[in-house]
Amino acid sequence: MTLTQLEVFARVAELRGFTLAATRLHISQSAVSHAIKALEQEMGVELIHRHQAAIELTDIGAQLLLRAREILGLAETMRQEAADARGMKRGTLRIGSFGPSSSMRLLPRILERYRQRYPNIEIRIDEGTDQEVVSWLQERRVDVGFVVLPEDKLDTFTLCEDQMVAILPANHALATAPSVSLEALCREPFIMTEAGSGPLLERLFSSQKRVPNVLHRSAQLISTLAMVEMGYGVSILAEQALPERPLRQAGSYVTKPLDPPVKRSVGLAVLNEGHASPATKAFIEIATGLQQG
Known part of the structure; x- marks a missing residue:
């Protein structure tokens, strides 16, 4: 062999x-x-x-x-x-990334600094949901991955924290409220995301013994936002996952803090920190340094 x-x-x-x-x-x-x-x-x-x-x-x-x-x-x-x-003039780094939170908000800055220091390291990026990234790490398909914390089965490093927000059509009755409760959202047609925040939302509703009126499910962020804009229902998404401006298709949408607030932590994970390659450790060092700086 x-x-x-x-x-x-x-x-x-x-x-x-x-x-x-x-x-x-x-x-x-x-x-x-x-x-x-x-x-x-x-x-x-x-x-x-x-x-x-x-x-x-x-x-x-x-x-x-x-x-x-x-x-x-x-x-x-x-x-x-x-x-x-x-x-460290050569090597390969395989990264698992999920959604806009990591692929658009976090990864570009980290890669820019990483490329400056290690220009000859080959970088491969696989994109999927946060749960797929966890599976890829366990299968050793990627060396390091962005995950939603906590993740007890892996060695993890916190990068940032953002909040979950309610997504409402711009003309919705709750659009002028300072914040929105889960109870109020459960009375509305609900669009459940099956992307990165899906498992978190299911745990959230379960912990508060609430059952959303799920009429639509969407695996794509853009589809979820488009359905909200067209008035098909309301949803909950991570604030960092949202585009910088509304899609402005049929109308628009507004975001509102949840009451009580719900936080989401995003970090990096490896299968075993002790066995991580130098290229992987350097990536983690740069990523955590940028967030602390």
């Missing part, structure tokens, strides 16, 4: 295809097929079911994928520790 074979296996599993993996790795498709076949022969098990349109991991393939990513992560850490002794 070689690191190259494990890298090919991990890429095929991640991209769900031999052709995409070959393109990403800059090798031929036949080389990808050969690497997978050789790895399966050495392991004595089938790792991948091959279909015409796509591939699917076998049960043992999914299990060994976690081990492969662990080995590849340790190998990359070794390379970076050696590079660190030379001034």
Whole structure:
């Protein structure tokens, strides 16, 4: 077994295809097929079911994928520790990011400073929901990720705190109120976000023994705001996730603090701080330094 074979296996599993993996790795498709076949022969098990349109991991393939990513992560850490002794001139950093809160508000400033200090580190960014980022960290698909805190299964570093706010159509009866209670929102048609703040909202309503009148569910922030603007209902979102100005489609929306206030903390997480690579530790140091400065 070689690191190259494990890298090919991990890429095929991640991209769900031999052709995409070959393109990403800059090798031929036949080389990808050969690497997978050789790895399966050495392991004595089938790792991948091959279909015409796509591939699917076998049960043992999914299990060994976690081990492969662990080995590849340790190998990359070794390379970076050696590079660190030379001034960290090379390496790879894989970042998991979710929504506007991290991808638009936090990540750009951090990357700007990081690029200035470490211009030759290759950066890969995967975007999904905060729960997907947690899964990617546990699967070792990313080295560091933005998450909603607390997150007990990971080593975390707080970056910022913002508040959850009610989102109302501009002409709504509550639009002139100084703040809005959950009780009042539960009397209105509610648009439940299934993006980053979804689990937080479910816990919030449950803790206060409230049941929202959910008529719409949306996995996308823009769709949620558009439905509020068109008067389909009200919602609750994180303030930092909102665009700097309303979408102004059918009308507009207003934001109101919740009563009582509800805070949300966002931070960075790694699977194990002690095993983090130098590139990962440098990213965390820069990110936390910017927030403290």
